[in-house]
Amino acid sequence: MFPAMRLARLARLAHLALALAPAAAWPSDPPSFPQFPGRQVSVLNGTWDFAFLGDVALEEISQDAEWQKVSVPDAFDLRGFTCRCEPCSCCDRSMGHRGRAECWGDRREMVGGVWVYEEHPEAQFEACCQPEPLYLKRGVAMYRTQLDTLGTAALLLFGGCTLRCVVMVDGVVLEDHAGLSPFQVEVPAGGGESGARTLLVIVDNRFGETHPVHQPKYDWYQAGGIIRPVQFHELPSKEPLYISYVHVYPRSLATVDVKLKTSGPLDGISLRWRLDDESGCQESLAWPEMAPEGAAGLRVPDAEPWSPSSPSLRRLSVAMLRDTQVLDCICVRFGLRRVEAQGHQILLNQKPVKLLGFNRHDMIDSPVMTYDELVADVEILKELGANFVRGAHYAQDQRFLDLCDVYGLLVWEEVLGWQNTASDFENTLFMAQSMRMATELALASGNHPSVILLGFFNEGESFDQSEATTVAYHAMAQHLRRHTGNTRLIGYGSNHAGQDQQLNAVDVYAFHLYLAWYPTTQPADAEDVEGIPGIWDQVRQWSLQAGEKPMLITEAGAGGLFGHHTDGKWSEEYQARVLRSHLEAAIHNPQIAGEDQLLTGNFQPSKDPW
Missing domain, CATH: 3.20.20.80 (Glycosidases)
Structure with a gap:
């Protein structure tokens, strides 16, 4: 974890006398799964405060930072390019490594269907498209936002934050995470009468001994930042009582095992479940009970298998109750499918695929x-x-x-x-x-x-x-x-x-x-x-x-x-021949x-x- 002796220094970062920006609008997504009808869920995608500190030790981060507004999710070292010529789409890297060909400028002549330039096309791209100041920069950055909360216990769900991320709420370090995987952070109750809380995420995109799972030799660019969506889940109580996860494991094409975990002991607490609930857990008092560890051999009525040709999906809701109070409720989506290895074949729902x-x-x-x-x-x-x-x-x-x-x-x-x-x-x-x-x-x-x-x-x-x-x-x-x-x-x-x-x-x-x-x-x-x-x-x-x-x-x-059209390597034709030969190897060989x-x-x- 983060060095304890440095917590006081870092804590002061959360209380700078600068305007704090709550997360604002970002392109909205349809509801994803799992869903959490028992929680107050805030999607934190949007405008945050951001500061880049450069090549500094995390233990010596300065409060004197130049803050700016950025949109989260954000890869601060891959923010793209600003166009200095027309049309602006020329700097869209999704159009290829050098953007749109018509924006490269200063063409000399067309030879054999390919433009020949006085300068290398990359030079032409750079002459038109100015990279953002932090493009490919490595160092320490800070993301900050203000949360208006109920003051109850809560959870932060990060879809991805890289390379190393230190998560702080109200000046307290709650998580020090390395790698690229979704992770969850438990947030104690707090916020005082106003309910205002400060979330600060310190991101280090340098390679180092503290996070050896990221290495510079990896053959893709490993960007730094809060690169996937963030959610803030407020629980009904000041106690951190919640369902950690619910997993549905098909055991046949009509039955499932349910495995779940809760945040703590279930003294005086019951778990109830329903398939394909439409009430948003509002009727959970009437649902059948489930054992604390889950259920085995649960039969799914009107079962239809999930497959590429017929991706049938079902939902299971599990509620946690104390007397009549719903403490938490999770709705997960699953499909009835089985995958097995049998001899040289992979079987999906007992059929070779x-x-x-x-x-x-x-x-x-x-x-x-x-x-x-x-x-x-x-x-x-x-x-x-x-x-x-x-x-x-x-x-x-x-x-x-x-x-x-x-x-x-x-x-x-x-x-x-x-x-x-x-x-x-x-x-x-x-x-x-x-x-x-x-x-x-x-x-x-x-x-x-x-x-x-x-x-x-x-x-x-x-x-x-x-x-x-x-x-x-x-x-x-x-x-x-x-x-x-x-x-x-x-x-x-x-x-x-x-x-x-x-x-x-x-x-x-x-x-x-x-x-x-x-x-x-x-x-x-x-x-x-x-x-x-x-x-x-x-x-x-x-x-x-x-x-x-x-x-x-x-x-x-x-x-x-x-x-590029020739018979040699790097041509579209040669590439197609190689890809076709590999594909035919798999299609026509029953052992593959x-x-x-x-x-x-x-x-x-x-x-x-x-």
């Missing part, structure tokens, strides 16, 4: 994504014919998973990580933070029927046979199984086909090979492309040494430049359970020098 789709990063201009942008991503995946998406390489936005539930997209979700080493697995803080993220991922995503696979340690050193590595892989796999009621398949993306030593830890084998692509400096070879299916078959045969389990191709592909390509859209790995 071939998983075909794409890897996806949670990023357009930045990792701050609106609901409409998430909808667009899901609709693109469906339009491409995908039934599967792999969230690379961290816990996914819960709004995105809600959409996958509704649209019928199957999901691989994974714990933050990339090419982690044996030294990482020996690092007790790295492992503790990784396990915490796994727990938070499982708690947040436990009711999403779309999430059928959970992964971890993407492209880690699974070839290593040391005790630390072996324990790390097995412990993480068991941790995820235990925290999801054994309702998901467990795997990890491996780039060590032929050498991997940890395959017995998981339910599904998953391999990465960029055949006919790397090294990109070698010329294109038609035979390499044609040989892709055969090599994947060899990988499959090798994997059987560890036992017969389903095998997925979880990363494969090639790069291509827009408008599926494939997802890298990526759904234009993407550039991080070149962050820090």
Whole structure:
């Protein structure tokens, strides 16, 4: 946790004689799940106070800061560009790495269907588009907002805050969080007669020993800030009595187990439940009782299975009552679906399914994504014919998973990580933070029927046979199984086909090979492309040494430049041939359970020098 001796210094930050801004309007989202009819819920997306302090120690943060207004969610080091020429859409990075081509300026001539410039197009982009002052800056920042509350106990729910986030309310440090996963903070009653409370979030987007789960080598830009929505949940009482979570685990296509946890002992408190409640818990006194630990074998009437072709969803409400007072009530959404590994096949609802789709990063201009942008991503995946998406390489936005539930997209979700080493697995803080993220991922995503696979340690050193590595892989796999009621398949993306030593830890084998692509400096070879299916078959045969389990191709592909048309690498044509060959390897080989390509859209790995 945060050093106790520094609390007094940090506490004063919450009481600066500066105007405090309550959270104001931000693009509103439809109601998401879970829903909390027993709580007073405030979505804190909107205008906050913000100050960037730079490369300072968190223990020595100065009160003398230059505050400005920003919109939260916010990635302060990826706020984009300001246009200095027309049209302004030229600086929209979602149009490609250099924005819109017609904005690059100073064209010389068109050669072979491609514009040739006097200067490199990136120079033209920068001449027109001025980056925000904090673009790619690393350091400490502060976010602050004023809460008008009832003064009761409360909860803060963060969808994502990176890299390291210290959460303070009224000058008291309540949480010190590292990683990218949803997390919850319990807030004691307070606020005095006015009910006014100050929320301060200190964000550190530098890489360091305090949060080793973030590393500069990871191959995507790791932005800093409150990057996903924040909610403030006020409870009816000054006592922190609430339902921590409710998980619904299908045990057949008509029955479920319900597992729940409350914040404390249930002396004098009852739990009641109802399926598909329409009253917002107003009728909970008449509901049947539920045991404190949940229920087993609960039958769902009029049961319909959830599947990509028919994503049928149901709701379960659980209320916590003391006599006639509703202390809390949670409504979760779930689907009746079962996923199993059987021989070389993945079974969904007892039928074989071939998983075909794409890897996806949670990023357009930045990792701050609106609901409409998430909808667009899901609709693109469906339009491409995908039934599967792999969230690379961290816990996914819960709004995105809600959409996958509704649209019928199957999901691989994974714990933050990339090419982690044996030294990482020996690092007790790295492992503790990784396990915490796994727990938070499982708690947040436990009711999403779309999430059928959970992964971890993407492209880690699974070839290593040391005790630390072996324990790390097995412990993480068991941790995820235990925290999801054994309702998901467990795997990890491996780039060590032929050498991997940890395959017995998981339910599904998953391999990465960029055949006919790397090294990109070698010329294109038609035979390499044609040989892709055969090599994947060899990988499959090798994997059987560890036992017969389903095998997925979880990363494969090639790069291509827009408008580049040749027979060589980096052309659209060559990219299409490589992607087609990988896809055919999965479709036509019954021993391969599926494939997802890298990526759904234009993407550039991080070149962050820090």
